[in-house]
Amino acid sequence: xxxxxxxxxxxxxxxxxxxxxxxxxxxxxxxxxxxxxxxxxxxxxxxxxxxxxxxxxxxxxxxxxxxxxxxxxxxxxxxxxxxxxxxxxxxxxxxxxxxxxxxxxxxxxxxxxxxxxxxxxxxxxxxx
Numbered sequence: 099x100x101x102x103x104x105x106x107x108x109x110x111x112x113x114x115x116x117x118x119x120x121x122x123x124x125x126x127x128x129x130x131x132x133x134x135x136x137x138x139x140x141x142x143x144x145x146x147x148x149x150x151x152x153x154x155x156x157x158x159x160x161x162x163x164x165x166x167x168x169x170x171x172x173x174x175x176x177x178x179x180x181x182x183x184x185x186x187x188x189x190x191x192x193x194x195x196x197x198x199x200x201x202x203x204x205x206x207x208x209x210x211x212x213x214x215x216x217x218x219x220x221x222x223x224x225x226x
Contacts, residue, residue: 101148103145103150103176104141106132106133106137106141107141107144107145107150109130109132109133109141110126110130110133110138110141110142110145110151111145111150111151111169111173111176112130112173113126113129113130114126114151114167114168114169115169115172115173117129119166120154120155120166120167120168121166121167121168122157122159122164122165122166122167123135123138123139123142123164123165123167124138124159124164126138126142126167142167146167149170150169150170150171150176151167151168151169151170152167152168152170153165153166153167154166154167154168198210
């Protein structure tokens with residue numbers, strides 16, 4: 099079980115999850131108004147120690163070498179394990195039902211149905 103992120107760590111992770119490429123700390127701070135560079139660097143240190151983020155590369159930022167970062171854990175992995183930690187194994191259906199009730203986009207509901215059907219096939223084939 100991974101520990102839950104603090105609010106600021108989650109802000110950093112959201113920026114990383116939304117990016118297609120690794121980011122340097124100053125880019126993360128620029129993309130999220132609630133973060134300053136010192137907070138981003140502190141969060142990145144703890145996220146690296148927790149194995150949630152890794153150094154992707156050493157790149158130039160202007161004329162200075164700096165690290166670029168990429169997430170190790172995906173958004174789905176994190177929120178899936180967090181929901182299980184909070185709700186326990188028996189209460190997932192309550193969460194899913196509330197999400198379905200709140201959904202207003204028919205395309206999103208169709209996507210959820212497809213995901214459920216795909217998972218059922220995987221379970222029938224013996225995959226986990």
